[in-house]
Amino acid sequence: MKNNKFQRIRLRVSSAGETIRFNAVCDKGYRTLKGIFVSLPQDKSILGSTLGFRLNNVEVLDDGHEVKNLTASNSVAPNNKFFLFPEKVDASNGSIEGRYSDGSKYPLLVDNGEDTGVFDPGKVDFKNLSGYGTNPFTVVFPYDVIINIWLTND
Amino acid sequence: MIRGFRFQKVSLRISKSGQRVYFNTESHKDFTQLKGIALTVGHEGALYGSTFGFRIDEKEVLDESHEAHLLVFGNDVAPNRKMLLFEIPIPINSSKIEGIYTDSSLQDLLGNASYNPGGGIISKNDVNVKKTYVSGKEVVKYSNFQVDGFQMLSGSGFSIGGYSVTPAPVTVVYYPYDVKVTLLLTR
Amino acid sequence: MTKTRITYYPVQFIVLHPLIPVTINTVLPSHIVKITGIKVVHSVGVQNMTTEKYLPVIGHLSLEFNSKQYHFGNIEVPFDYQAEASDEFLDAGIDIQRNSLLTGNYENKVFTGIDYLKADGTVTDKWSNYIVTIYLKTMSND
Numbered sequence: 001m002k003n004n005k006f007q008r009i010r011l012r013v014s015s016a017g018e019t020i021r022f023n024a025v026c027d028k029g030y031r032t033l034k035g036i037f038v039s040l041p042q043d044k045s046i047l048g049s050t051l052g053f054r055l056n057n058v059e060v061l062d063d064g065h066e067v068k069n070l071t072a073s074n075s076v077a078p079n080n081k082f083f084l085f086p087e088k089v090d091a092s093n094g095s096i097e098g099r100y101s102d103g104s105k106y107p108l109l110v111d112n113g114e115d116t117g118v119f120d121p122g123k124v125d126f127k128n129l130s131g132y133g134t135n136p137f138t139v140v141f142p143y144d145v146i147i148n149i150w151l152t153n154d
Numbered sequence: 155m156i157r158g159f160r161f162q163k164v165s166l167r168i169s170k171s172g173q174r175v176y177f178n179t180e181s182h183k184d185f186t187q188l189k190g191i192a193l194t195v196g197h198e199g200a201l202y203g204s205t206f207g208f209r210i211d212e213k214e215v216l217d218e219s220h221e222a223h224l225l226v227f228g229n230d231v232a233p234n235r236k237m238l239l240f241e242i243p244i245p246i247n248s249s250k251i252e253g254i255y256t257d258s259s260l261q262d263l264l265g266n267a268s269y270n271p272g273g274g275i276i277s278k279n280d281v282n283v284k285k286t287y288v289s290g291k292e293v294v295k296y297s298n299f300q301v302d303g304f305q306m307l308s309g310s311g312f313s314i315g316g317y318s319v320t321p322a323p324v325t326v327v328y329y330p331y332d333v334k335v336t337l338l339l340t341r
Numbered sequence: 342m343t344k345t346r347i348t349y350y351p352v353q354f355i356v357l358h359p360l361i362p363v364t365i366n367t368v369l370p371s372h373i374v375k376i377t378g379i380k381v382v383h384s385v386g387v388q389n390m391t392t393e394k395y396l397p398v399i400g401h402l403s404l405e406f407n408s409k410q411y412h413f414g415n416i417e418v419p420f421d422y423q424a425e426a427s428d429e430f431l432d433a434g435i436d437i438q439r440n441s442l443l444t445g446n447y448e449n450k451v452f453t454g455i456d457y458l459k460a461d462g463t464v465t466d467k468w469s470n471y472i473v474t475i476y477l478k479t480m481s482n483d
Contacts, residue, residue, distance in 0.1 A: 202388060203384065203385040213346065213348075213483065214348055215346075215347070215348055216348075216349050217350060219351050219353060219474075220349055220351055220476075221351075221382070221384055221474065224380075224382070224428075224476070227428070228423065235428065237428070238428050239428065240347050241347065241377075242345075242346065242347050244346060260353075260384055260385045261385050263353075263355065263385075263472060264355070264385060264386050264471070264472065265470070269355060269357060270361075270363075270364065271357065271358060272356070272357055272358050272361030272362055272363045272364075273354060273355040273356045273357040273358070273361070273363040273470070274354055274355065274363055274364065274365070275352065275353070275354045275365055275366065275367045276353040276354060276355055276472070
């Protein structure tokens with residue numbers, strides 16, 4: 001058996017602002033989750049998108065964690081593309097619960113479209129602003145997100 | 155059980171040109187070191203001339219005139235390098251964290267001709283970032299920001315002030331836009 | 342030894358004319374005891390003059406620390422059209438004398454053609470004043 005495995009989790013995002021919850025099990029025979037790399041087919045879909053996950057019920061990345069920090073363009077060397085966790089993350093019998101949110105409503109509204117809160121003394125009504133609920137960077141749907149996780153026996 | 159690292163986050167919403175948003179929060183109690191900081195800004199165009207100051211326990215880490223764009227890392231940077239990492243981690247212990255983001259604060263300095271003919275050092279007093287941490291006078295209260303996903307409404311300690319700055323827009327900036335501050339904490 | 346910590350100290354200067362060098366002369370705050378890194382960027386203004394994605398260098402900066410006792414050398418201020426940044430600093434290891442001067446000279450190298458400068462030496466409306474910032478990564482003991 002090899003000491004490294006790149007496991008893939010593929011999600012399909014079909015509309016702007018969609019949130020997808022998923023469950024996965026780490027492939028057996030590996031002790032450590034070393035890193036993660038999220039691959040998106042369109043650069044425009046990176047901004048504002050978030051990915052959080054828990055491993056065996058312990059939070060590794062919170063739900064607001066930006067996909068931007070887990071990906072890289074082709075200008076980055078292959079061996080530097082993964083985000084490597086700052087500590088050893090035990091993956092034996094690992095069960096993953098994750099949550100991916102599309103960020104296409106960014107930058108007008110993030111956080112899943114919630115617009116509660118007082119924004120401005122001028123009472124800006126965000127819902128009347130042009131762009132609300134639209135897709136300002138014209139992300140094309142559906143698209144597939146591939147979450148690559150790097151398992152090792154380190 | 156918690157992990158040995160945590161990304162603590164604060165989200166700010168900038169609603170108009172020249173706006174200034176101040177926040178303060180506390181570092182997560184279970185973590186003792188601050189290793190890095192990064193920003194995400196909703197519009198690339200908004201980065202020009204916008205500034206971000208940052209303090210821990212009332213000690214300055216980033217001056218208020220620190221340009222926000224130096225804290226924003228793009229897709230051509232490897233994931234583990236998308237932060238301003240502190241070679242010497244900053245010790246924290248439920249520390250007071252303060253930040254102040256000013257939209258397009260540097261632009262209105264461009265018209266200032268009261269220097270030598272060729273130009274010169276801009277005095278700290280002229281930089282459109284004053285000691286608001288201390289005085290709080292120029293900041294009017296009204297705000298909306300989030301700490302770790304919890305929406306926080308206006309209340310004491312959170313404030314925003316408007317400046318009547320109208321920078322010449324190089325790239326069109328759409329308001330509002332969001333700024334996310336991510337801090338890497340370790341135990 | 343006093344406890345020190347990292348802080349980032351920006352020094353901003355404005356360029357008002359394409360051909361007149363800018364003299365830098367400022368006192369560093371007394372809590373700065375050491376400089377470990379230097380980065381020089383153009384902050385605002387340059388984007389008002391060009392939409393180019395490539396220019397050789399904006400200008401040259403020569404910097405001296407400790408009241409002219411330490412010459413750091415000449416730094417090219419690169420043109421950067423991207424809003425986003427890298428975290429790279431030039432390495433330095435300069436112990437700073439208390440209340441000493443940071444001095445230097447900046448020479449603009451671009452925007453010197455007739456589009457920007459009239460025959461009488463005044464600038465045209467295509468010229469935009471611009472700001473250059475010297476970021477000092479420092480050890481501070483306050």
